[in-house]
Structure formats: structure tokens, C-alpha cells
Amino acid sequence: MTGAEVLLEALVREGVEVIFGHPGGAIMPVYDALYHRKELRHILTRHEQGAGHAATAYARASGRVGVVFATSGPGALNLTTALADAMMDATPLVAVTGQVPTTAVGTDAFQEADVTGVTMPITKHNYLVADVNDLPRVVKEAFHIARTGRPGPVLIDLPKDVQNDAFTGDFPEQVDLPGYRPTYKGHPRQIERALAALSAAERPVLMVGGGAQHAADPIRRFVERTGIPAVATLQGLGVVAADDPHYLGMPGMHGTVAANRAIHEADLILGIGLRFDDRVTGDVERFAPNLKTLIHVNIEPADIGKVIEAQIPVVGDAAWVAERLAEGAGPLKIEPWWRRIRAWQAENPLPFPDDGELRSQAVIRAFGEATGGEAVVVTGVGQHQMFAAQFYPVKKPRSFLTSGGLGTMGFGLPASIGAQVARPGETVLLFDGDGSFQMTLQELATVSKYRLPVKIVLLNNGFLGMVRQWQDLFYEDRYSEVFLADSNPDFVKLAEAYGIPAFRVERREEVEDAVERVLGEPGPVLAEFRVKAEEGVFPMIPAGGSTEDMITEPPEEARS
């Protein structure tokens, strides 16, 4: 066997079925070996960043490890954004990059880049394989590291000569990483303390994040049993169903009033699988000022106590711990607390100006109603992303795929590809912005090539809307370099050029029909909605602010 064949054999042994990638000189032996391994499905994207985001969404939608291939130098460097994105949002990926031959490493050879050096801070771990006989061990370790602990991307840099070398070693059955032993089971004493604190709390709130996506079952049972009010961060959407009466919405910068007020008043927060990102906390000093007990459940010890001090740290797997909590907890007696929360909810529905103008909120809500909140939703980054988080009622876990930690414009289209490959029978809805979409739109070719039936909902406001919103609020309406409409392409013709049916919607009255048309389309489709440009996402807590600084409605002059 050659190194290239060993790689593919090792991937098959890890249960890999799909690889996203783009070939090139330094990885040709691997692609040649792939030609003979028909059980590995390869999705050819038009850019390595696209392959990376597709693999990320595949991983998050399926719960498996995403795999991506790229060539050396420019190919590998094109992957970096996707690696950093996967690192921030704790997504298990294994990236294999070709490298110049070991004899040429360090000589500034053609298409050489120090890929292990460049990716060191944006991967969970990386390898440069110098000996073909190490390869099966490295692959096994890479998958183990990617999917256990706080999941993350692992990169394997594979020089071309190693891909061709003759293999004489064995495939190990086990990994031996003495420096890496994630704690899976939460400490029983800490769980006891957590249960005691919970039953004594007067104003408890459950916060779930992306690290709880695989723990939806026990968490839902826990919520049902205790009757605790629950909020979900952007990455945690769908862990608790949006229509669960205990669910208060998303907290943070564009969170609901009820979610933020509840956190502000809470005496106890049970945080599961989140890391208290600054978009959630705002000013850390003024975050949850009435908090007495934070129970912080996270599999990564470094994420506990990093931002907010935890009185009861629980290092462990979210599902394992939630299971114990669901077993051990009883109904909470918090009727007065619920009365206050219900009042906040009643007084502060999400602002929804449905005044006959075509607005993103109405479009997203209509898709939410038509799909019953059951679609797999993917987004770009910007206002449309926040509107999707606010107005699409996510019912299922692993079904809201968005770039949270890194906030990567261009995530949407390639991610919708990965999501559809992972969940072929389900409706994948991409809500994208005109700016975000144009960062990776070449992947329309990939959608077309594989006839992936993704539903592309382009919320075209002709602006880099989110930046414009900040200019509205904090830069006295100086709209510096955010105008796109004068030079946006004809998105309908563009999609059609790729062989994807498309149409345009310009009036509010057409929305419901358009939704039906999109969902009725058996294959891919792009619907461009010309939404109102002068629009803001509210509520909003300005960066570095607290719940007390929340702007719940657009200021007068921005309304026109």
C-alpha cells in the first residue's frame, strides 16, 4: 500500500463516507487513490474555503466528523478561515492537506507554505507526517482528538513523497495520548451540589449553548421535569424547542427582552455547553448582577471560569451531566419567578413591523410557519442572520447552522451544501445576505453539480446591513462603504447561469406564495427578496453594554 492508500483505508476505518475537497499538485497521489475507492463520496467544491465550511456544516448537522482535502500552499491557506471558524464553534473536522515533498520542505518550493505553523493557533492540533508508517496512528489520533473533549479541527499535513511511499506498518486499534484525557463524567459531588443549589434557587435560568446540541434529549427532559426557564445562545438554538413554553429565546446582543431580563435578575444560572462569549454577556462586570450561583457545565476546563466565575464548576460531557440532572432534579417551586417572566414576555414581543413593506422578518417567519420549524436552517452573517435566529422557530437540535464565534460572511452557501449532504431527505433553508452570499457564491456550481435541493433565500437589502446599522446607531449615519445595490449582480440571472431556477420577490403580498413556490421546488432554487434597506435588528444591547442599555426599538429617525 502507498501512503495515499493508507490514508483512505484509515478514513474508511473511521467510518468516513463523505469528503469535501479540491485537488492540486501536492495531493494528487491521494486523489489518484480516491479514484479507486468508490465507497468514499467526494464533493468537489469550487474553493477550499467552501469545502471547509461544507465539512463543518456536515459535521454539525450529522454529529459526525467532517473531512476536507486540499492541496499544499494556496489550497491549504484557503482552508484557514474555515478551520478558524470550526475551532471557534467547536466543530469536529479532520483536514488533510498535501505538502511539498519532505526533501523540499523548508526550501520555499513551489506551492510551499508552512501550513502546520500557520494553522497552529486555529486548530485543536495538527500533524506534519514525515514517515508513512506513522500515518494510520496519526489519522486515528486526529479523529479521536477532533470528536472528543471540546470538539475541533485537526489538520494533517502530508508531504507528497509520503503519499507515494510504501507502507510497512500496522493500523493501530487504539490511541495512546497520555497528555489528552478529556473528562467525560461530571464529578458526582459537583452534580449533587448543583442539584441542591437548583432546588434552593428562587430565580433559576438554564442557558444552553452549542456544546449541548448532542444533549437535547436529557436537557428537554430536565426542563420538563423542573419547569426551569430556558434560553439558548445562537449556537444552542434548537436544543430546547422554540415552541416549548419554558423557552424564552436567545440571550445577548440581539436577544429577547425576556431572555436578557431573566438572566439579569437570575439568582442561579445553569450553563450547559457554552463559554459566555462577549456577544452573550456584554460587559462582564455588569452581566447577571444578581447571580449567586453559576453552575457551569463544560467539557473544556479552560472554558470554565475564563469569563464568569463559576461557584459550581462541572467538567464533563453535556449529555452525561444533563442525564444525571434530569434524573436527580424535581419540580422547582418558582411560580412568582414565572409570573415576572411571563409579564416581560407579554410586554415585549419581538419587534415585528409588518406594515406592508417587504421585510426580512416577515419572510423568515413565513418560512418558519410553512416548514413548522422543522427545516435545517443555515445562514450568512449580518442582520439576516440575527433575524433568522429571532424569527425562525427552530424545533430540532443540529438544525440551525451559523457562524457564531468567528462570524464568517460566506459561511452560508457552502454550509448549506454540507447540511444537505448530511441530511438528504430534509429541507435545507439558507437565509443569506447579499454581501455574505457574494463571498462564496462560486459554490452555486457545487449545488448545481450535485443537484442538491437547497432552498436559497437571499435577503437582498442592497447593503452590508449590519455594518450600516452600527453606522446608524453609533456613527451618526455616516454610511462609509456599505452600499452594494449599485453593483450587485442580477441574482436571478446569476443563479440561472448556474442552472438553478430562480425568481425575485419585491412586494410583501407575494411572500406567502413565494414561500410555497420555494418549498414546492423539488431541486435547488434561489428566491431573491428585495427587502427594505432601512431596517435594524432589535432589541440590541450595544457592544460592551448590559441589559440596562438595551435598545428595544429603532430610534425615531431610523424608522422612516
Added chain:
Amino acid sequence: MKQRHVISVLVEDHPRVLTRITSMFARRGFNIDSLAVGRTHLPGVSRISFVVEGDDRTLEQVEKQLNRLIEVLKVVDHEGPRLERELALVKVRVEGIEERIELKEIAEAFRAQIVDVARHALTFEVTGHPAKIDRFLEELSNYGVLETMRTGAVAMDRGERVIKLRARREAV
């Protein structure tokens, strides 16, 4: 409150492991005052010692972020009674016999050795707690110091306390 800490880190002796650690320190904004690396009696295991300054919270993060690295086997903050040593070589210009005698006296006071003698230069070797080396260098600063090289502090707990590695486990 900021305090000086000496941290020992046992690592797998792999290429770039030091880069991983220093890159993590840089990225997280932790300052390293000194650093020393060497092999240990255990095959494949190296030991790094860091001197860092920080409050409890920072130190907790330093330790946790180090532990996150796959090749880091063990992190110990030497908080109890410890031995702490550093070695320095210092080359000083000497003009006359008088200076030579003075420098010799200073060296004796600090138990520094003269390890090289030339017509216009003396080279001292001194070991000890980094604070002692600071004081030695301060004394010499009245003379013509030409070159200094310090190794960075190394540390070990006093008494019978040792850093233990968990036995390699037949894993997962």
C-alpha cells in the same frame, strides 16, 4: 494580586512543541519572564520551566490553557518550598590589575567562578536564584560588562515531593 510563579511543564518531546506553547502564551497575552527547556530521565519527555507573573485568575488560565495542548503531559505551579536556580555567563572588560582584584572579590562574594581569562576580559559563571544573579549583575554594572547570557530559571520542589506522570494507559 500579581505574583511571580515558576511553572514546570512536562511535554512529549515532539517537533514544534515549544512553538505551540509559546504561540499559545503570545495569543492569550501571557508574558513569559524566562523559559528553560531540557530532556528528562524519562525517554521522550522534556521539561520546560517558565517564570510568569500574574494574579490567581491569570495563573489558572495559564495552567488550563497549557493542559489543553495535546502534547502537554503535566503542569505544576511550584507554590511550596522549592529550589530555584539559574546559570549565567558574564564577560567583563578589565583594564588594570586593580580592577581585576575588585572583580575577583565580587565574584567570591557571589560564589561566581572565573571560567575564562583574557588580557582585557574576564568571564564569570554564576548559578543561583535568579534574584542573586540580578544582584551579581547589578554589582558588575559598575564595570564594563561586555556580554551576558542567562539560562532562565529552573525549579524543583524541595523534599520528597515529585512530579508524577500518570502511567501510560491502554486508551480508548
